[in-house]
Structure formats: C-alpha cells, structure tokens
Amino acid sequence: MTDEPVVAIAHDYLTQRGGAERVVLAMHRAFPEATIYTTLYDPQGTYPEFRDADIVTSPLNRIGAFRRDHRLALPVLAPAARAMKIPADVVVTSTSGWAHGFSTEGLVYAYCHSPARWLYLTEQYLGGSSLRSPQGLALAALRPFLRFWDQRAAARPHVYVANSTVVQERIRDVYGRDADVFFPPHSVDTNGVRQPIPGLEEFVGEGGHYLTVSRLLPYKNVDQAIEAFRDLDERLLIIGAGPLADSLRRTMPPNVRIASHLPDAQMRWAYSAAKAVIAPSYEDFGITPLEGAAWGKPTIALRAGGYLDTIVDGVTGRFIESPTAQDIRAAVVGFATEEWDAEKIRAHADTFAEARFRDRLRAEVSALTETACSR
Known part of the structure; x- marks a missing residue:
C-alpha cells in the first residue's frame, strides 16, 4: 500500500436518475480523482455531472438496448460484473446488487443501498407474483444461480455499511454480516438557479x-x-x-x-x-x-x-x-x-448535509487503509 492509495468507485449501472446515483456523485466529490467503474453508462439517462468523471464500463455497454433498460441485461449482468477488473488500492462500492461483485485485489468498502431487491424481495420489486410477467419468470429461473453468485460476492468486501436501519437488518438477515448505518446525503442547492418546466x-x-x-x-x-x-x-x-x-x-x-x-x-x-x-x-x-x-x-x-x-x-x-x-x-x-x-x-x-457524508466517508476509507497497513 502506498502513502496515497489509489481510490476507485464502483456502481451497479449509471443509466437512471435516482438516490443511489446521487450518492455516487457525492462519493466522487469526496474522491474527485477516482475512476468510476460500472457495467452500463447512459449519459442521457443519468445525471449530467457524470460527464466530468472518468468512467470505465463493461463490454455490455456496447449494446444500446441494455443502456436504455438495464433489466434486459439481467441474465448476463453477474458474469459481466465478475469480469470488471478494478486496479485500485481501495474500491468504494455503491451497490444494490452487482458492484460488490466486481473484481479487485484492493480493499473493498461496500456502501449498500440494499441487498438486491429483485432477488430477495422479488414480489415487492415486481409489484406482484413473479409468475405474472416475462421478467418475473426470468427471475424465477435465474434465482438459484444469482443467489449463489450474490452470496459469494457479499462475502468479499472488507467493510459493509448500510444506508438505513432497515437495510442494516436486511444485510444481517440475508448475508449474515454486521453493518454500521451510514446515512446518504442530500445534495440540494437551494441557492441555485430555478427554471420553470416547459409546458407546466x-x-x-x-x-x-x-x-x-x-x-x-x-x-x-x-x-x-x-x-x-x-x-x-x-x-x-x-x-x-x-x-x-x-x-x-x-x-x-x-x-x-x-x-x-x-x-x-x-x-x-x-x-x-x-x-x-x-x-x-x-x-x-x-x-x-x-x-x-x-x-x-x-x-x-x-x-x-x-x-x-x-x-x-x-x-x-x-x-x-x-x-x-x-x-x-x-x-x-x-x-x-x-x-x-x-x-x-x-x-x-x-443533519444529512453532504459535507458530513463526505467527511465520514474519507475518514472511514482512511481507517480501512491504515488498518490494512498495520497488519
């Protein structure tokens, strides 16, 4: 381990605009030199701020249909995630199903938004029985393989943290791991420009x-x-x-x-x-x-x-x-x-400001590297 470890960021897929993607942006502001690794990246579908980052994608990203709808890639996402190689000393992982399975020889700090909802809370995710849709039938067929893959992937991170108390309990129930609660930030700028939505x-x-x-x-x-x-x-x-x-x-x-x-x-x-x-x-x-x-x-x-x-x-x-x-x-x-x-x-x-999130994340990554160096 060098005096200044190389930090990378990993995320499942950057194809949409949601809270998890906001967290990745906050992670990147905490580590602005970090490369972001992800299976799929759609610049039009996610936040424009990602265009300023160095982003490495899997070969699946060449398929436009997958970029537009990551659910179509379900049968091949596990091997694609496993094939993602991250050459870094520390990987800060934002995961709700895939990124904790990326390959690296470095230390892994896993920030978990939830164990895969589509895998462990399938009916809630689909809004009904898994037998009522082609997507549900595909999940039912793949579930044994995906659970085996996911359980092995979840055992690899050196540190696991949960974004809420309910996720903390779910990580313990699903993975048998203890995880501290680390709330994500909001990154709202109330002083920024306000622009009416055309037509509304x-x-x-x-x-x-x-x-x-x-x-x-x-x-x-x-x-x-x-x-x-x-x-x-x-x-x-x-x-x-x-x-x-x-x-x-x-x-x-x-x-x-x-x-x-x-x-x-x-x-x-x-x-x-x-x-x-x-x-x-x-x-x-x-x-x-x-x-x-x-x-x-x-x-x-x-x-x-x-x-x-x-x-x-x-x-x-x-x-x-x-x-x-x-x-x-x-x-x-x-x-x-x-x-x-x-x-x-x-x-x-x-109390959920991004500055607090950034300070804690940097401190925990530093503590992880110091612990590894002392062994």
Missing part, C-alpha cells in the same frame, strides 16, 4: 402543488398517489421516468402531471413552489423527504423502511399506514388544517 408553468402557477419524485415502477405506488388526487381539489406533480410512464399518463386525471429527466434548475423550481412531498413507496432509504425538507417542505410518507430514519412525525412530515389511494387522500385533505415550521424542517435536513 400554468399548471404549477404560484405553487401549492404536491410533489412526488420517483422512478415509475410498480412498487413505488405512484398509481395510488394518482388515484388519491382523482376529483380532488389539489394538484399533483410527478417527476420521474420508468416502465409505467405511458400507462400512468393514459389514466391520470387533469389535476396530475408527469415530467421526466429534469435538470437541477427545474427540480429546484418544482420543489421550491410545492406545498408538500408525497412518498408512498417502501424505500430502503428514500431521499426525497430530505430534498423537500431542504426547501422547508413537509412530507406525507409511508410509515416504513428508510422513512423511519429521515422523517420526524409531526415535525417534518406525516406518516400514512398503507400506500393506498384512500390513506394518501386522507392525509392530503388533513394537510389543509395543519401548520408546519419550515425552519425546523430545514434544520432537520441539515
């Missing part, structure tokens, strides 16, 4: 809309949020992309809109004018309540998963007991009579 200026108007920021997947329960607003005298703006986008657009009422692939300036505009955030899915961490909190906005969220770590009931938001249209609607109606202290909400968000 009249819909948003002076603000006061509710906001859901989510990938459009079955387990996200965005369809239930839409139904909650049907015939309701409130507006819902949904920001996200995914396989359900077209079907949701066909069925949404006129007081609901969907926007996708927005730059940060338009995200700031949407958050800053919102009345509250709605987060109806079971999330391993769920960063949108913190993004809303940075703007002083409360959240209506499912009482489960990572939201139990990030929301103070009655102070920064309100919990619902089930992700149904009925419960969401009741909470929205109740918001008309509730008052929220924006300063207290912002102060809560500050």
Whole structure:
C-alpha cells in the first residue's frame, strides 16, 4: 500500500436518475480523482455531472438496448460484473446488487443501498407474483444461480455499511454480516438557479402543488398517489421516468402531471413552489423527504423502511399506514388544517448535509487503509 492509495468507485449501472446515483456523485466529490467503474453508462439517462468523471464500463455497454433498460441485461449482468477488473488500492462500492461483485485485489468498502431487491424481495420489486410477467419468470429461473453468485460476492468486501436501519437488518438477515448505518446525503442547492418546466408553468402557477419524485415502477405506488388526487381539489406533480410512464399518463386525471429527466434548475423550481412531498413507496432509504425538507417542505410518507430514519412525525412530515389511494387522500385533505415550521424542517435536513457524508466517508476509507497497513 502506498502513502496515497489509489481510490476507485464502483456502481451497479449509471443509466437512471435516482438516490443511489446521487450518492455516487457525492462519493466522487469526496474522491474527485477516482475512476468510476460500472457495467452500463447512459449519459442521457443519468445525471449530467457524470460527464466530468472518468468512467470505465463493461463490454455490455456496447449494446444500446441494455443502456436504455438495464433489466434486459439481467441474465448476463453477474458474469459481466465478475469480469470488471478494478486496479485500485481501495474500491468504494455503491451497490444494490452487482458492484460488490466486481473484481479487485484492493480493499473493498461496500456502501449498500440494499441487498438486491429483485432477488430477495422479488414480489415487492415486481409489484406482484413473479409468475405474472416475462421478467418475473426470468427471475424465477435465474434465482438459484444469482443467489449463489450474490452470496459469494457479499462475502468479499472488507467493510459493509448500510444506508438505513432497515437495510442494516436486511444485510444481517440475508448475508449474515454486521453493518454500521451510514446515512446518504442530500445534495440540494437551494441557492441555485430555478427554471420553470416547459409546458407546466400554468399548471404549477404560484405553487401549492404536491410533489412526488420517483422512478415509475410498480412498487413505488405512484398509481395510488394518482388515484388519491382523482376529483380532488389539489394538484399533483410527478417527476420521474420508468416502465409505467405511458400507462400512468393514459389514466391520470387533469389535476396530475408527469415530467421526466429534469435538470437541477427545474427540480429546484418544482420543489421550491410545492406545498408538500408525497412518498408512498417502501424505500430502503428514500431521499426525497430530505430534498423537500431542504426547501422547508413537509412530507406525507409511508410509515416504513428508510422513512423511519429521515422523517420526524409531526415535525417534518406525516406518516400514512398503507400506500393506498384512500390513506394518501386522507392525509392530503388533513394537510389543509395543519401548520408546519419550515425552519425546523430545514434544520432537520441539515443533519444529512453532504459535507458530513463526505467527511465520514474519507475518514472511514482512511481507517480501512491504515488498518490494512498495520497488519
């Protein structure tokens, strides 16, 4: 080990815009010289800031269909991940299924967003039985091989950390490993430029809309949020992309809109004018309540998963007991009579600031290398 170890960053795939990709950007700001290794990279599908990084991809990246939808690559992702060679002294891994299986002779620090949801929580991930879709049938056929591969991959990192208490428990149950909780940061810049979303200026108007920021997947329960607003005298703006986008657009009422692939300036505009955030899915961490909190906005969220770590009931938001249209609607109606202290909400968000994340990550990577050197 040299005095200044070479640090690399590994991530499953950079093909979408979500909380995990935000964490990778924060990791890269902590280690700006680090090369990022990933199976797939779609510059148009993920955050534009990645264009400033040195990114190494697997041969699968040559296949455009895989870049557009990483789920199509499922049968070949395990061998592709194993074939990824990372020549670094320390690999900081952002993983929810693949990156902890990349090959390296260096030390591995695994930041786990969750053991593979599609592998261990298949029905939740698919939104129903695995026998009801071609994707589910493929998962069922591959599950024995993928579990064997995943268990071996999970045994290799020298340090495992969890992004929430629920993921900490899941890592212990699935992998039999102890993991400290290390919350991810929010990286909201409330001082940046705000730009209206084209075509939604009249819909948003002076603000006061509710906001859901989510990938459009079955387990996200965005369809239930839409139904909650049907015939309701409130507006819902949904920001996200995914396989359900077209079907949701066909069925949404006129007081609901969907926007996708927005730059940060338009995200700031949407958050800053919102009345509250709605987060109806079971999330391993769920960063949108913190993004809303940075703007002083409360959240209506499912009482489960990572939201139990990030929301103070009655102070920064309100919990619902089930992700149904009925419960969401009741909470929205109740918001008309509730008052929220924006300063207290912002102060809560500050405890998840990126500077704290960056300092802890650097300290833990340094401790890992020092421990290795002392052996």
